[in-house]
Amino acid sequence: PLGPAIMTKDHLYQQTMMESAFHHLPHPSDSERLRNYLPRNQCPTPPYHSQVMPSHMDSLDLFQRLSTEALFFIFYYQEGTKAQYLAAKALKRQSWRFHTKYMMWFQRHEEPKTITDEYELGTYIYFDYEKWGQRKKEGFTFEYRYLE
Amino acid sequence: FDDPPGLREKTEYLLREWVSMYHSPASGKDSTKAFSAFVNQMHQQGILKTDDLITRFFRICTELCVDLCYRALSEQAHTPTLTRAKCFHTLDAFVRLIALLVKHSGDASNAVTKINLLNKVLGIVAGVLLQDHEVRHTEFQQLPYHRIFNMLLLELNAPEQILEAINYQIMTAFCNALHVLRPSKAPGFVYSWLELISHRIFIARMLAMLPQQKQGWPMYAQLLIDLFKFLAPFLRNAELPKYTALLYKGCLRVLLVLLHDFPEFLCDYHYGFCDVIPPNCIQMRNLILSAFPRNMRLPDPFTPNLKVDMLTDITQPPRIMTNFSAMIQPATFKKDLDSYLKTRSPVTFLSELRSHLQVSQEPGQRYNTALMNALVLYVGSQAIAYIHSKGSTPSMSTITHSSHMDIFQNLVVDLDTEGRYLFLNAIANQLRYPNSHTHYFSCTLLYLFAEANTEAMQEQITRVLLERLIVNRPHPWGLLITFIDLIRNPSFKFWNHEFVHCAPEIEKLFESVARSCM
């Protein structure tokens, strides 16, 4: 029974401003830090891709099913995001350890009872970050090398 | 007053210096190395000498950043992503400078100077925005301001001890600035504004993480009320233009997040929200009224022979964070109301009641809705207290023959259709989760139906309930149990009424609702 409200001059002004703002909405990426390597571009997902995000997208379970390469890809290209965090956790589940001093990953084959320098050196696969950095420029392949 | 000669050029130089230092690899973790070098430059350039110069410095920086964005946006040469990258290159650096200055101003433990500076900067940015909004009118762009506010929110909510210690003051400063920039003041900023107050960090801080958990709730409620007040006139029309429809949809999304994650917040502030949500926004209002405390188990309203008055929660009053009794004005009216409730005098009170509520002859705007809502809830809560004082609980028999019911019966008889609609809405707004208000007002509505001396009243009561039921979910628990009781309880002879059979589709509608309830 109330019917439409009478639009005052002020309301009409607000409506005009709202309408013009409608044409340059903020994009969700405006509310997050810039991504160096994978900027969130604003083109919509092509129709032939599924439009609905798989549920549990941000679960560790899903990340654990990704390949090691995919996890490293996410770790290095999506730094500072939740995806990187989950990738790191998944890598650790695969016995990869992040070596803070060399800022790179190495994989341990067995969990040491006690960690000693000597033990740390002897059992893991060495992940050559520098070479990897170089390879990254050339085309992104992994290189594993045993340390004797 | 005009800026001192040369200050703008000096500021422009300094800002450019800072942006390049910020982006250089040598800036150090969180740009701390760059910052200490830059502060020296600020000192040397005399920027930090007086409060006035600092203010002018920030205002000019803001204007320079904004101008840069307008230039980049007008170039149209780039993709939106590239344009943004270009703008954010400077904006993000500027924000980092603000954050560092806030963090390092005054000595480490002194929050006052930090928050003063933050308030100053937020005020300056808001000031520049409002002026820009005024001057550029429909050419106004939200991008630079959105980025500054948003990145400053991220920067000042980083997990750092110094920031954690003053987080409440930081969030208060943001709320003050956002209230200054509320949609009715800056409609051209409304989409950014809603995006800002619904940012996951903003919601986390305001509703979940502030030390004394509910410190942020009243401030957040105020911002939502700002939004509802802005939307109200536009939502009163059935036809929504796409830009209003989008804003409304965005608002629903935010409310759904709140309903899912913070139902107690919606419960506590439902009264203030319903006061400003237009009565015809039935689904949005239902969404708020459907909230119930997470630790509460709601019995299925469709359970046959549900004994509502046996539920333990039904005796507990809900938390209502709005001081609704203070909203009953003028004071003389309140005094007369209290006196009538207590002693049923002055006898003229009932006959004058409508004149207090009616404020104009303009159809659709005849009544002071806020006063109507406050009166209904106040009288109802006084009635509950009165019934409890007699050692009883609200029921169809205990709510009758009291000064409280006199007032309600007077209103339902004396008001015109529009007034009665608002009055019945005020009652229906209390039909929520199991609590003493829901129970009392459910009984009251049914009692008014049973005692109505004209079928028009009964029809209108039914309409108010039905319009809330036929919209898409969610539906408040109290609404369902009231309507189910109305159609099931033979004492109301619901199905005998003419209006139930006034048209085949109406009849069909009732039957389908009944089928789902019985």
Place this chain on the structure above:
Amino acid sequence: LGSDLTTLGLNLNSPENLYGTFQSPWAESPSRPQDIDFHVPQEYITN
């Protein structure tokens, strides 16, 4: 009659809170893990 609120892109049956992945009032889906800022250990920032 209002709209079907389950079609607004929010997983209303989610056991976790929604606000942590709420992307925007204008977005039809929640944020993805790679969209959300996250405070990872400093060493992880290698670029």
